[in-house]
Amino acid sequence: MAVDHNVFITEESIEGETAGPLAGRTIAVKDNLSTAGVRTTCGSEMLADYVPPYDATAVTRVTDAGATIVGKANMDEFGMGTTTETSAFGPTRNPADPERVPGGSSGGSAAAVAAGEADLALGSDTGGSVRCPAAFCGVVGIKPTYGLVSRYGLVAYANSLEQIGPIANTVEDAATLLDVIAGPDPHDGTTREAGADSDYAAAADGDVDGMTIGVVTELFDGADERVVETVEAAIADLEARGAETVEVSLPSLEYAVQAYYVIAMSEASSNLARFDGVRYGHRGESDGNWNESFAETREAFGAEVKRRILLGTYALSAGYHDAYYAKAQDARAWIKADFDDAFESVDAIASPTMPVLPFELGESLDDPLRMYLADANTTPVNLANLPAISVPAGTADGLPVGLQLVGPAFGEETIVRAASAVEDAL
Amino acid sequence: MSETPESDADTADTAAAAAAAVDAEEVRHVAELARVNLADDEVDRFAEEFADILDSFAALDEVPETERDEDLINVMRADEVREGLTQEEALANAAETEDGFFKGPKVS
Numbered sequence: 001m002a003v004d005h006n007v008f009i010t011e012e013s014i015e016g017e018t019a020g021p022l023a024g025r026t027i028a029v030k031d032n033l034s035t036a037g038v039r040t041t042c043g044s045e046m047l048a049d050y051v052p053p054y055d056a057t058a059v060t061r062v063t064d065a066g067a068t069i070v071g072k073a074n075m076d077e078f079g080m081g082t083t084t085e086t087s088a089f090g091p092t093r094n095p096a097d098p099e100r101v102p103g104g105s106s107g108g109s110a111a112a113v114a115a116g117e118a119d120l121a122l123g124s125d126t127g128g129s130v131r132c133p134a135a136f137c138g139v140v141g142i143k144p145t146y147g148l149v150s151r152y153g154l155v156a157y158a159n160s161l162e163q164i165g166p167i168a169n170t171v172e173d174a175a176t177l178l179d180v181i182a183g184p185d186p187h188d189g190t191t192r193e194a195g196a197d198s199d200y201a202a203a204a205d206g207d208v209d210g211m212t213i214g215v216v217t218e219l220f221d222g223a224d225e226r227v228v229e230t231v232e233a234a235i236a237d238l239e240a241r242g243a244e245t246v247e248v249s250l251p252s253l254e255y256a257v258q259a260y261y262v263i264a265m266s267e268a269s270s271n272l273a274r275f276d277g278v279r280y281g282h283r284g285e286s287d288g289n290w291n292e293s294f295a296e297t298r299e300a301f302g303a304e305v306k307r308r309i310l311l312g313t314y315a316l317s318a319g320y321h322d323a324y325y326a327k328a329q330d331a332r333a334w335i336k337a338d339f340d341d342a343f344e345s346v347d348a349i350a351s352p353t354m355p356v357l358p359f360e361l362g363e364s365l366d367d368p369l370r371m372y373l374a375d376a377n378t379t380p381v382n383l384a385n386l387p388a389i390s391v392p393a394g395t396a397d398g399l400p401v402g403l404q405l406v407g408p409a410f411g412e413e414t415i416v417r418a419a420s421a422v423e424d425a426l
Numbered sequence: 427m428s429e430t431p432e433s434d435a436d437t438a439d440t441a442a443a444a445a446a447a448v449d450a451e452e453v454r455h456v457a458e459l460a461r462v463n464l465a466d467d468e469v470d471r472f473a474e475e476f477a478d479i480l481d482s483f484a485a486l487d488e489v490p491e492t493e494r495d496e497d498l499i500n501v502m503r504a505d506e507v508r509e510g511l512t513q514e515e516a517l518a519n520a521a522e523t524e525d526g527f528f529k530g531p532k533v534s
Binding site: 049050051053054186189190252254255258259261262269273276277278279280281283286287288289290291292293294295296298299301303306307309310311313314315317323324327328329330331332333334337368369372373 | 516
């Protein structure tokens with residue numbers, strides 16, 4: 001290997017079954033998915049030595065299906081970041097350009113696939129964390145409909161928004177991995193019956209003849225011109241294959257990033273209270289009382305995690321709850337309604353996955369607001385609980401550009417089909 | 427960053443009014459509520475950043491009140507004894523244990 005991309009936090013082989021739909025395939029697993037007996041750090045000092053006593057359901061399903069896990073992939077600390085630079089284990093480099101970030105937060109997962117260190121990868125997507133690194137690294141990533149994939153064993157950041165999703169070199173491979181991990185799980189009460197007998201891989205047939213694709217004007221506004229040109233060319237390819245495109249307007253999306261961050265930070269401020277240094281994880285040296293010891297233990301969080309815990313605590317505190325959290329929930333409901341209306345007349349919705357090309361390493365780390373705003377196109381999908389795929393649309397200045405296709409709830413087949421046509425045209 | 431007096435901070439009706447109220451003292455107060463120790467330079471840095479971030483969040487003021495009727499049902503199961511972690515497994519990651527229990531810091 002010529003360049004060390006710092007893809008894995010822990011390199012460890014976990015053998016799968018000998019037969020199954022993933023037999024002979026290697027897979028990288030994001031380090032917030034619990035692996036029995038193999039440390040699971042979430043990219044944090046807090047869990048640097050944490051060894052889970054059980055497997056996440058998604059992990060059990062991929063090894064039962066024959067895949068061999070080759071390592072626990074690097075990630076932004078607890079999934080909080082868009083670049084994989086907030087990891088306590090150092091940044092991952094983008095295999096397409098080692099001076100640039102791979103995107104985040106599942107940057108190690110996408111980079112592992114792009115660099116050929118694994119055939120497949122599992123990531124998790126709370127506000128774009130599968131689709132962003134897929135777009136930046138030039139691979140395929142799917143954020144499933146909320147409730148399609150069990151979150152059991154996924155270390156929680158913002159429960160109401162996140163799903164585990166597949167990353168692969170091709171749409172068909174990503175869909176095959178989704179077939180393996182999808183379906184109900186008694187350990188996660190938010191899973192549905194959907195996905196139990198899925199065959200998403202069969203939908204990767206490239207046949208978009210007669211499909212109607214909505215092109216969201218709001219998600220092209222303000223995007224980098226080079227990104228827009230590349231994505232528009234890919235959409236033109238879909239038209240050439242018989243798809244009809246119509247412009248759609250979803251005015252609520254203007255508020256998606258703000259609503260997403262208020263809700264995600266609020267949920268994070270509560271979720272991360274579990275890291276008390278008593279049951280697992282790092283513990284401070286303090287011999288003070290519970291509150292003093294707790295506050296000292298939590299010094300071990302990185303800056304971005306502290307930032308989100310504090311802003312979430314602030315947004316939920318007396319006097320501010322109505323101004324932030326309640327308003328963000330209104331925006332979430334409005335965004336859902338806007339998507340529902342759009343899907344009355346279109347089969348899928350297209351946009352750039354990321355409005356920008358991959359950042360240079362260090363470029364956005366000291367400007368959190370700039371990093372948050374890069375999530376403008378991905379966060380609406382999590383707020384509306386919908387499925388979306390990022391598929392390579394081509395390159396601009398030699399850097400990968402992703403096209404995002406959003407489908408109606410449990411409409412994974414439609415977005416897999418449309419994405420496979422984009423892939424065929426490249 | 428504004429010099430808005432503390433007294434206004436507790437009565438912010440809108441995000442815009444709240445955003446104007448962030449200063450180092452407010453950051454220290456929230457950090458105490460959240461039980462996260464901060465170094466002095468972190469406090470200053472966060473106060474500056476939070477003013478910008480909350481100013482951006484203030485756009486939510488423009489969002490109309492929206493009907494939020496979720497089509498949700500409770501998912502219940504029979505309350506039956508099932509296999510779980512052994513006591514040894516449950517304690518394996520703890521910093522300190524005593525007689526098969528987690529040992530935490532003193533409560534007061």
